[in-house]
Amino acid sequence: MYISLRIRLLLIFTLVLTIPFLTLSLLVPEWFGTIMEKKTTEATVEMMDQFSQYSDSLTSQVEDLGKQVLVNPATQEWVRSEENGLSDSDLLYMKNQLKTELSSMMVNNSKSMSVSVYLNDGTGTSQTLPPLREIVWFKEFYDYDQRWMRSHHEWNEDEVNSYLLPLFDLNTMDLSGVIKVNFPTIQLEESLEKVKLGDEGHVSLLDAKGRDVLGGNPDISSDIVKMSLHEMKDHSGRTGVVEVTKGETKHLVFYQKMGVGDWILMSEIKKSDLYAPVHSLQRNLLLISGWIFLLTILISYILSSNIVKPLWKLTESMKLVEKGKFSEAEKGFPAIRTRNDEIGYAVKAFKNTTKTLDQLIKTEYQEKIRRKDAEYKALLLQINPHFLNNTLEVIGGLSAQGENRKVIDVTVHLGRMLSYSLDTERDVVTIREEINYMRRYTEVLKLRHEDALHIQIEEDPALDNVPIIKFVLQPLVENAVKYSFIRNDVASIGISTRKVGDEAVLIVEDNGIGIPGTVIKELAKIDRNENNVLDSRGKSIGLKNVLGRLKLSYGNRFSYSIENKDPGGTRITLIIAMEKEESEE
Structure with missing residues (x-):
């Protein structure tokens, strides 16, 4: 039995558009909400993964820069300068040599990083500090191996985060000081702003103690942070989601343990805010389904009229091309009302292809010469x-x-x-x-x-x-x-x-x-x-x-x-x- 293309299009549009909308509106509202939750979770995890990849890339560059400074001959010579009993002028010369090397490394770096090298007595390339054992951040580094510092103000820079690397003689392996690599906090902040969890969600980058790595107070309330960290102790995975309750309000907290120190990326949103768009959508689905059914009939008729007739003429012209009758085929091409749709493009492309065949044959000799x-x-x-x-x-x-x-x-x-x-x-x-x-x-x-x-x-x-x-x-x-x-x-x-x-x-x-x-x-x-x-x-x-x-x-x-x-x-x-x-x- 012959079924015209117009009827096929009507059936396809009805099956593809109208019936699914009616089904979603009448039978599976709860399932639809579950899908929305799953999609939201996947989108959130994906955005967190993107931030994690960016931070891993940034911190890897920071670590590489620190290692380059450590193995640099100028650094090693300066580490050994105290043991060699050099004069003050020689020490100053070696220090300036090291500062020149550090400047060269920082100029070649695209992430606006800066590097300072400090000896145990506080002598540094950028400034002189008290003995390192008297400085809080060095104690945390030395006693607890805290290599990644939270956001702070450096003496000549805006807010920065820092990576600390032991400074030691590569020959004797004796600890001589510390290498401090700074990178602008704003680089992490700009990337973190891309992690969105609805219009009402909050995102923070925290350490294992719940402190904001980027400085200041976290966007997520301290109570929710504490409850979330407590719940996370029972989860061994690197990523996940926990549900906590504050008062009578339930909150969903998505987390991802970063590969940098003890950093944790945390996103929080109220469950009621997350599902509000779903409830509103469900109320309107029935009305939309009715309008879609009417529009489906109208659009199917219009599209079939603009498709069937041109396709028939194009088919006839293609038969002529198969026989090598290019001039006759060109006369039989359907008139194109618009070139902004697939049919118009197909007609235009086939017509141009027919003309191109003749041109290619004529230019074959020229191609051989080229x-x-x-x-x-x-x-x-x-x-x-x-x-x-x-x-x-x-x-x-x-x-x-x-x-x-x-x-x-x-x-x-x-x-x-x-x-x-x-x-x-x-x-x-x-x-x-x-x-x-x-x-x-x-x-x-x-x-x-x-x-x-x-x-x-x-x-x-x-x-x-x-x-x-x-x-x-x-x-x-x-x-x-x-x-x-x-x-x-x-x-x-x-x-x-x-x-x-x-x-x-x-x-x-x-x-x-x-x-x-x-x-x-x-x-x-x-x-x-x-x-x-x-x-x-x-x-x-x-x-x-x-x-x-x-x-x-x-x-x-x-x-x-x-x-x-x-x-x-x-x-x-x-x-x-x-x-x-x-x-x-």
Whole structure:
């Protein structure tokens, strides 16, 4: 039996909206109140968890800062200063050094924390106190291990809470004083304000004695706090809720034991205030249910009218698209009254998709060209970091040897090489520019290897203005130098350019160990698959890079040969067939 979409919508709206409201109004008011209580409890616990997570994060940063101060060399030197019998000027210098270290740590901290370090005699980085054993907060820390202090006024700050950490010599483990890390109380107050328990609820952060950690008197009355703490003794869980009675009024108290010292987060509300919205809601549910039933019928009719007809037209157009008749499908698209609903969006999206298909087919060739250019850039980027690292190693080595003049020479060469390398406006240069770049590069190598490296450069003036992509010679020369020193104490490198007919020939040769036949076969794969070089691993990555980029740039106009010379060495020949204009120049 066929049932129209309009009738289905009427049935769905009736089942989903009207019947549930009638059921809630007539049959389960008490159950509804239980649900409200459960939801309120879950929401309260969730807000308390969020505060707990925030406070844990904040106090963890405070503890980490205290530990950083403890292990800081400046702190340890100051701890040992009294034992070393230093002069007053030396002690003052060490104290100022420590204050500088503390200032640096506080500047890098995003929580506005401050740190003071005090020795047992009261000497401190921020102020001088009486001997620590005479101070109340130190006695609580020393006798009862109370590391987290309630809110108080520091001598140069607003209200703060503090974390106390024993100050001791890491070598002898002798207690020498205390590290006091302060953080603004307002950070906890602002986070605590987000914990809400209805309009009439109260929230406080207390210690195990019922005192407000944030200073002043708790928002929750002292009687309720005492009764709640007493009830909590019978609960072993970290979180929970207890019910206490003050006079004739019942109160719900939600609590969570914090991971910080003996702190307890406590939220309190009268049960009558908690359930007041539920009672009011129950009285109005019946009336609302009647109105919802009438509105359901009206809305179902309107929505079905705006959905069924456009969907039918859209379905017909989709059938035409399946047959490849895009122009006919576009004419049959339903008219869109508004684009702010799902049907309007679906029609618009399908119409745009149809147009996009044709555009994608036309632009496929352009995408291939862009991918080829991106691959070329990726290959080029493999060179620059390697070159810069090697050059910096040369500068570092010369500096260590005190060769200041050579450092200046290398720096000048490096600056000009970087200017050439970082010229991103040009990927193609002349052969003369590439040879000039290699002259600077080889000068850097000569400064590094001195008399152990001989480099000869021969260039054909006829190729000076012939264009070529950047960095085709540097990786080859770099490899030639590297492998020549494996078997020889002296490396001999030759670089030459020649014009042979309509071809530009570039040659790099050395007296090294040669290239294994397996590597030469692997390099031949670049001719069959240009993408292999991007995934290359292991040896000869520089040579693979050069061959890959030349293949990408020149295609069939590029060829090469690799020869192992007798008795030793390698000759790599790069051959580029010049265009007619380049050959005439």
